[in-house]
Amino acid sequence: MASVTVDNVRKSYVNFEVLHGIDIEIQDGEFVILVGPSGCGKSTLLRMIAGLEDISSGTVAIGSKVVNNVAPKERDIAMVFQSYALYPHLTVEANMGFSLRLAKAPKSEISRRVKEAAQILGLETLLDRYPRNLSGGQRQRVAMGRAIVRQPQVFLFDEPLSNLDAKLRVQMRSEIKQLHQRLKTTIVYVTHDQIEAMTMADRIVVMRDGYVEQIGSPLELYDRPSNLFVAGFIGSPGMNFIPGTVLDALQPAFRSESGLVLPLPTGIPVTPGQALIVGIRPEHIGVRQGDIEAIVELIEPTGAETQITFRLGGTPVIASVRERFDKHPGEKVLLQMDLSAVHVFDAKTGARLEA
Amino acid sequence: MKTNFFTRLLLWTGLGLLLVWSLGPIYWTLASSVTPTEDFSTRPIHFYPQHFTFDHYARVLGISISRIGGVEVWKQFRAALFNSVVTSVAATVLCVAISALGAYAFTRLRFPGRQMLFGLVVATLAIPAYAVLIPLYQIMIKMHLVDTYVGVALIYVSAYLPLSLWLLRSVFEALPVSLEEAAQLDGAGRLFIFFNIVLPLAGPGLAAAGILTFLGAWGQYLVPLIFSPQVTKPLTVLIPEFVTKNFIDYGLITASGSIAIIIPALVVIFLNRYLVSGLLAGSVK
Numbered sequence: 001m002a003s004v005t006v007d008n009v010r011k012s013y014v015n016f017e018v019l020h021g022i023d024i025e026i027q028d029g030e031f032v033i034l035v036g037p038s039g040c041g042k043s044t045l046l047r048m049i050a051g052l053e054d055i056s057s058g059t060v061a062i063g064s065k066v067v068n069n070v071a072p073k074e075r076d077i078a079m080v081f082q083s084y085a086l087y088p089h090l091t092v093e094a095n096m097g098f099s100l101r102l103a104k105a106p107k108s109e110i111s112r113r114v115k116e117a118a119q120i121l122g123l124e125t126l127l128d129r130y131p132r133n134l135s136g137g138q139r140q141r142v143a144m145g146r147a148i149v150r151q152p153q154v155f156l157f158d159e160p161l162s163n164l165d166a167k168l169r170v171q172m173r174s175e176i177k178q179l180h181q182r183l184k185t186t187i188v189y190v191t192h193d194q195i196e197a198m199t200m201a202d203r204i205v206v207m208r209d210g211y212v213e214q215i216g217s218p219l220e221l222y223d224r225p226s227n228l229f230v231a232g233f234i235g236s237p238g239m240n241f242i243p244g245t246v247l248d249a250l251q252p253a254f255r256s257e258s259g260l261v262l263p264l265p266t267g268i269p270v271t272p273g274q275a276l277i278v279g280i281r282p283e284h285i286g287v288r289q290g291d292i293e294a295i296v297e298l299i300e301p302t303g304a305e306t307q308i309t310f311r312l313g314g315t316p317v318i319a320s321v322r323e324r325f326d327k328h329p330g331e332k333v334l335l336q337m338d339l340s341a342v343h344v345f346d347a348k349t350g351a352r353l354e355a
Numbered sequence: 356m357k358t359n360f361f362t363r364l365l366l367w368t369g370l371g372l373l374l375v376w377s378l379g380p381i382y383w384t385l386a387s388s389v390t391p392t393e394d395f396s397t398r399p400i401h402f403y404p405q406h407f408t409f410d411h412y413a414r415v416l417g418i419s420i421s422r423i424g425g426v427e428v429w430k431q432f433r434a435a436l437f438n439s440v441v442t443s444v445a446a447t448v449l450c451v452a453i454s455a456l457g458a459y460a461f462t463r464l465r466f467p468g469r470q471m472l473f474g475l476v477v478a479t480l481a482i483p484a485y486a487v488l489i490p491l492y493q494i495m496i497k498m499h500l501v502d503t504y505v506g507v508a509l510i511y512v513s514a515y516l517p518l519s520l521w522l523l524r525s526v527f528e529a530l531p532v533s534l535e536e537a538a539q540l541d542g543a544g545r546l547f548i549f550f551n552i553v554l555p556l557a558g559p560g561l562a563a564a565g566i567l568t569f570l571g572a573w574g575q576y577l578v579p580l581i582f583s584p585q586v587t588k589p590l591t592v593l594i595p596e597f598v599t600k601n602f603i604d605y606g607l608i609t610a611s612g613s614i615a616i617i618i619p620a621l622v623v624i625f626l627n628r629y630l631v632s633g634l635l636a637g638s639v640k
Contacts, residue, residue, distance in 0.1 A: 050536075050540060051540075052536050052539070052540075072536075072539050072540050073539060073540060073541070073542040073543070077540065078540065079536075079537070079540050081533045081536070081537060082533075083531060083533050085531065085533040085534045085536070085537040087534065087537075087538075087552060088556065089555045089556065098538070098541050099540075099541035099542050102541055102542040102543055102547070103542055146537075146541075150541075
């Protein structure tokens with residue numbers, strides 16, 4: 001096991017920079033997930049840690065050793081690819097033992113470690129099958145088995161669940177988390193799915209356009225997003241954003257474009273007339289005994305909760321409530337907002353404003 | 356898809372023409388090879404043998420003795436068959452081996468001028484053989500390679516390499532690079548990956564390249580006519596020599612021609628097993 005330190009790492013192709021100075025400290029044994037929309041550079045960063053991409057500037061260290069010029073095979077890492085990348089002409093057993101065979105480990109040792117990993121992943125009965133005879137979930141497990149067998153310092157996962165169907169993805173998610181709790185090996189995991197990130201990670205790194213937007217635990221990111229992008233990216237359904245300006249009044253207040261007036265939390269550094277965006281999560285909007293008038297647009301029951309889209313002046317707003325909702329589209333309702341849970345962002349910079 | 360009678364008729368006619376076109380000459384060769392020599396001059400021509408004989412095969416295979424120019428036909432035939440096999444097999448093995456290595460380099464290694472170099476090699480496909488025949492002959496004379504196995508095989512390699520290189524590059528390009536990256540992380544070196552991951556998966560491509568090269572080399576006439584006049588003379592050059600000043604030995608020509616068909620047919624049947632697709636199934640996705 002080892003820590004991974006990414007220090008001011010940049011990546012550029014000819015005249016085009018895709019990573020602009022990334023700094024991430026990953027603790028020994030930590031499960032860190034890099035998340036962001038496609039094209040944000042998360043996979044490139046992972047491949048740089050793996051040694052499959054050159055580092056244009058900055059350093060990547062595994063443990064205390066800078067590995068910029070160390071070949072992938074000498075970095076003591078194992079990677080699980082999005083496409084699984086199983087060797088199609090080798091059996092499951094040979095796939096899993098491939099790296100040990102290359103390292104000239106004794107046969108008994110290879111077979112012992114392959115059996116061990118197979119047992120962890122429930123692959124014992126599939127060892128002499130070929131990848132083509134396995135289901136998607138089984139292939140995914142073999143790909144993980146191949147990584148486990150090596151007992152590396154660091155596991156790298158590159159969107160490992162994106163080829164699986166929804167149900168299997170949920171199942172594998174908990175399996176990977178359990179695996180981490182059991183092996184306690186450092187994991188760097190890339191995904192574009194924020195739910196995967198929220199459910200599995202010790203810490204999440206949110207990336208966009210080659211920059212790190214925020215690093216923190218899942219709930220830190222959820223409760224205190226440092227900017228509009230993170231606020232909108234984390235959480236499903238996403239945070240509601242209401243654009244408006246600061247009212248020129250003694251008590252700081254917010255007036256939305258549609259005329260809704262909300263008090264602002266005290267102590268926030270705002271100036272009258274400043275353009276703001278107020279964010280509120282769907283679960284902080286209630287549908288009983290409120291004082292904010294809105295029109296029902298769409299009702300989406302999921303069973304456990306109901307997601308309702310309202311029109312609040314000109315802005316669509318989504319509420320997520322646990323109680324049953326008996327209104328119909330077009331009807332008026334009075335909403336109530338939990339003002340202690342409101343997030344305030346500067347409309348120009350997108351940065352979070354706090355006392 | 357529903358097809359009406361007229362469409363079906365058209366398709367079957369096309370298929371029929373194609374069959375006659377490609378199988379007709381082969382039938383004619385086989386039929387002639389079992390026709391007695393006297394029957395070749397009878398008129399009208401019959402489309403199937405009126406009498407049946409294995410006499411021509413007996414002469415070709417040395418069961419009965421027959422001489423042309425004082426040398427037994429059987430011995431000439433045996434030597435030419437051997438030469439054809441040796442030069443074609445050598446050319447095929449060399450060509451596939453070299454083009455596999457080259458195509459892999461063109462696919463995965465980044466070096467300056469990569470695209471242009473590849474373009475140049477493939478562009479040589481457009482150069483007709485007769486354009487380079489005379490300079491090539493001078494080179495071969497100087498290197499003492501005329502009428503040697505090495506010389507002829509090398510010419511075949513240079514002739515079929517570009518096609519094979521082209522074909523294998525597209526085969527390698529279609530292989531998922533993540534497999535090679537996985538192997539790299541597992542601790543494998545470039546050559547290990549090439550021989551243990553890439554080549555087994557490129558089986559169908561290698562078989563196709565092998566078939567193309569072998570058939571091409573086997574059927575060559577112009578090149579061996581010039582570069583293999585005596586010792587390394589192959590079947591394609593020997594068989595027309597059964598036409599002498601006074602007598603065209605149709606029986607001998609067609610019997611040896613029929614035997615000459617067997618070898619490439621066997622090669623194709625053997626390599627065809629590797630042409631199956633779906634080798635990658637289960638590897639990615």
